[in-house]
Amino acid sequence: MRFFLLPFTALAALFVEHSLALPAPSNTQDQPTRAVLDERATAPTVAISPSNTVVGSVSGSVESFNGIYFADSPTGSLRLKPPQKLSTDLGDAFDASGSAAACPQMLVATASGESLFLEVLGELLDTPLFQTATDQTEDCLTVSVARPAGTVAGANLPVLVWIFGGAFELGWTSMYDPSSLLSQAIDQDQPFIFVAVQYRVGGFGFMPGAEILADGSANLGLLDQRMGLEWVADNIAAFGGDATKVTIWGESAGAISVFDQMALYGGDNTYNGQPLFRGAIMDSGSIVPADPVDCPKGQVVYDTVVETAGCASSNDTLECLRALPYETFLNAANSVPGFIGYDSVALSYVPRPDGTVLTDSPEILSATGVYAAVPMIIGDQEDEGTIFSLFQSNVTTDEDLVTYLSTVYFNDATTAQIQALIDTYPDNIISGSPFRTGLFNELYPQYKRIAALLGDLVFTLTRRGFLAETYAVNPDVPSWSYLSSYDYGTAYLGTFHGSDLLQVFYGIYNDYASNQIRTYYYNFLYNLDPNEGITTYPDWPQWEDTGSGNQLAWFSSPDGSSYLTDDFRNDSYTYLFANVASFRI
Numbered sequence: 195m196r197f198f199l200l201p202f203t204a205l206a207a208l209f210v211e212h213s214l215a216l217p218a219p220s221n222t223q224d225q226p227t228r229a230v231l232d233e234r235a236t237a238p239t240v241a242i243s244p245s246n247t248v249v250g251s252v253s254g255s256v257e258s259f260n261g262i263y264f265a266d267s268p269t270g271s272l273r274l275k276p277p278q279k280l281s282t283d284l285g286d287a288f289d290a291s292g293s294a295a296a297c298p299q300m301l302v303a304t305a306s307g308e309s310l311f312l313e314v315l316g317e318l319l320d321t322p323l324f325q326t327a328t329d330q331t332e333d334c335l336t337v338s339v340a341r342p343a344g345t346v347a348g349a350n351l352p353v354l355v356w357i358f359g360g361a362f363e364l365g366w367t368s369m370y371d372p373s374s375l376l377s378q379a380i381d382q383d384q385p386f387i388f389v390a391v392q393y394r395v396g397g398f399g400f401m402p403g404a405e406i407l408a409d410g411s412a413n414l415g416l417l418d419q420r421m422g423l424e425w426v427a428d429n430i431a432a433f434g435g436d437a438t439k440v441t442i443w444g445e446s447a448g449a450i451s452v453f454d455q456m457a458l459y460g461g462d463n464t465y466n467g468q469p470l471f472r473g474a475i476m477d478s479g480s481i482v483p484a485d486p487v488d489c490p491k492g493q494v495v496y497d498t499v500v501e502t503a504g505c506a507s508s509n510d511t512l513e514c515l516r517a518l519p520y521e522t523f524l525n526a527a528n529s530v531p532g533f534i535g536y537d538s539v540a541l542s543y544v545p546r547p548d549g550t551v552l553t554d555s556p557e558i559l560s561a562t563g564v565y566a567a568v569p570m571i572i573g574d575q576e577d578e579g580t581i582f583s584l585f586q587s588n589v590t591t592d593e594d595l596v597t598y599l600s601t602v603y604f605n606d607a608t609t610a611q612i613q614a615l616i617d618t619y620p621d622n623i624i625s626g627s628p629f630r631t632g633l634f635n636e637l638y639p640q641y642k643r644i645a646a647l648l649g650d651l652v653f654t655l656t657r658r659g660f661l662a663e664t665y666a667v668n669p670d671v672p673s674w675s676y677l678s679s680y681d682y683g684t685a686y687l688g689t690f691h692g693s694d695l696l697q698v699f700y701g702i703y704n705d706y707a708s709n710q711i712r713t714y715y716y717n718f719l720y721n722l723d724p725n726e727g728i729t730t731y732p733d734w735p736q737w738e739d740t741g742s743g744n745q746l747a748w749f750s751s752p753d754g755s756s757y758l759t760d761d762f763r764n765d766s767y768t769y770l771f772a773n774v775a776s777f778r779i
Contacts, residue, residue: 359446397527403496449479577688579649628688
């Protein structure tokens with residue numbers, strides 16, 4: 195029992211970040227009632243096209259308008275289909291004063307064979323401690339807008355569009371309260387409009403398989419995000435925003451989605467002849483090299499869902515899935531491995547090339563310049579892999595690690611290639627993650643080594659490769675990169691994946707690091723340069739692939755920062771990108 199206490203403590207920290215409150219499933223999924231409220235004179239109201247009025251709420255210096263629909267309900271025949279623009283009016287007093295309902299979640303996979311610990315975790319997550327009154331519903335395609343109180347149409351403030359993370363399996367807009375972000379920006383005389391886009395996750399948004407490809411229904415979550423951006427272009431002026439000054443910002447899967455939005459439709463980010471965004475911020479995520487939607491791994495996921503759903507004997511398995519009751523489809527979609535478990539970041543549901551929405555694997559699109567090149571900020575936490583390495587305690591030898599990576603992650607890589615990659619990570623706890631902690635924090639044999647490897651493969655070294663590729667094809671488009679170490683010393687986790695949410699997004703720690711990073715972001719939002727605007731903090735050098743030019747801002751502690759050359763673990767980086775075609779998930 196004591197062995198499981200440590201990973202449970204770590205997961206508690208993870209769920210504080212990724213699941214501040216767990217939405218309770220709704221039992222009425224087919225056609226939920228969209229709320230309308232009597233207009234109140236004291237509530238902020240905004241008239242949007244064509245003839246709708248949304249009624250929000252105000253708290254302190256921030257006005258909020260939550261859960262505004264931008265698409266028809268993706269239920270029934272529209273389940274597992276690309277989003278359709280809203281075809282009905284919201285009305286003249288649409289209630290946007292509450293919390294936006296979440297899309298269906300994949301918090302813990304329902305697959306059999308999971309450990310007792312995961313079953314206990316699932317029970318914990320199903321208690322009121324982790325729940326709010328916010329429902330899960332398929333009718334979830336909404337945007338939420340927050341702005342400084344008193345902002346009016348025509349204010350032309352810059353717009354920050356947030357794309358949440360959660361391994362493409364979980365997450366929703368209302369778990370992110372932008373009040374602290376906006377309050378600091380207002381105090382610094384850098385006000386902006388904040389928009390969060392809800393998109394389908396898990397099997398509802400990223401179902402793979404040949405049947406999905408043939409139906410033209412791949413990467414639905416990305417298409418939801420794109421339609422949300424189109425809503426911003428059409429409507430944000432009414433809230434006081436400037437549609438020509440949009441920056442898209444995401445964390446984890448949200449950061450991966452940011453690049454996917456840059457690469458969508460062969461790099462075409464225009465709508466009605468205008469770019470949907472002009473800048474990008476990616477926290478802990480960039481490119482995920484991936485096999486196609488109909489690859490063998492993807493087909494196994496689809497076939498498993500079909501079998502679990504009882505649709506295997508159907509002449510049209512996809513239509514059978516669409517016709518299922520909500521709970522039946524939810525349980526079937528969640529019957530495949532989730533990221534909270536042994537398979538970790540070998541995700542069942544992830545954006546995959548489909549030839550149209552994503553025309554190729556992301557590392558090819560970035561290397562060949564097939565993306566909308568805009569100024570970027572991108573960076574990582576020092577110990578990205580620790581929280582993803584809590585469930586592999588049976589992987590204790592080199593041979594075990596080769597087997598694990600070849601069977602769970604990289605089916606196309608040879609044993610020799612995987613062994614060569616592993617060999618670039620010394621088999622000693624001094625070199626592993628949490629980095630710079632010597633003999634400490636080895637949760638089980640190979641833990642720190644696996645944490646170093648997974649963190650680099652999915653986040654840290656992939657970021658470096660992404661920057662090198664984009665610099666090569668667009669050297670005149672500036673990028674700034676960083677590494678955060680301000681949670682150094684956290685037992686077993688270090689500065690772990692997602693820890694920046696507390697520091698940067700929520701502003702729970704009102705320290706130098708939080709204020710510094712936020713100010714860089716506000717400067718970027720206004721001027722596409724983190725150094726232009728408020729200049730209280732050190733100059734942040736651009737990342738340039740010129741030897742000594744690839745400098746990172748190193749947010750090294752809560753109280754200060756310095757610079758770091760982006761050349762650590764270079765043997766691993768060199769081997770990884772020399773063989774990247776074999777290391778796709």
